[in-house]
Amino acid sequence: MSLRHGFKAEANRLAVQVRAELGLHPTSPLAPALLAEHLAIPVETFSSAIAYDELVGRLLTTECEAVSAVTVHAGPRRAIWVNDSHDLERQNSSAHHEIAHALLMHPPGPALDIRGCRHWDGEIEEEADWLAGNLLITNEAAWSIARRGTSPEEAMLQYGVSKPMLTWRMNMSGARARRVRSAS
Ligand SMILES: [Zn+2]
Helix, strand or coil: CCCCCCHHHHHHHHHHHHHHHCCCCCCCCCCHHHHHHHCCCCEEEHHHHCCCCHHHHHHCCHHHCCCCEEEEEECCEEEEEECCCCCHHHHHHHHHHHHHHHHCCCCCCCCECCCCCECCCHHHHHHHHHHHHHHHCCHHHHHHHHHHCCCHHHHHHHHCCCHHHHHHHHHHCCHHHHHHHHHC
16 A cells, blocks of 8 residues: 555645644644644543443453544544553554544544444555654654754654654654765
8 A cells, every 4th residue: 555646745744834833843843632722623531431431441451452542523523532541652643643634634434343443444544644653753853853863762752752653754754864874
């Protein structure tokens, strides 16, 4: 599965544009809660729903451990539910993934199958993953990390991302290649 032509550039433009709307620099970290608020999308946690929603409760158990976040649609309104039993880096990534679906105006699909597990559509999931990466670390941010020689640990903390996410964004933005070239 490959992303449609031009999507990668479009995703980075969008990630820079929403920062501008929030008065943030293109290289700034962007908390999903801040962006969700800007877009008027409520963000809830799985644990806050356990008491009264058995289905959501089940998502936290071994039955469907892989679910990180879901978007619940009610007509034109949507709400994002994040699995807060996961570590913060993963919650940031999952929340931005769900926000990306909203920014890309992906149509709501059957979010959960009969067993309460996630229903996947390869193309829109790949787009949401890609945009989520840009929302976390824009190309400009990755280039800045490379230019300043920020350590991975520092960058992970600053942008609220895991090591694999940082590595992926440094590779995909071309920042790693720049750093290697400038060091040689
Ligand atoms: Zn998704």
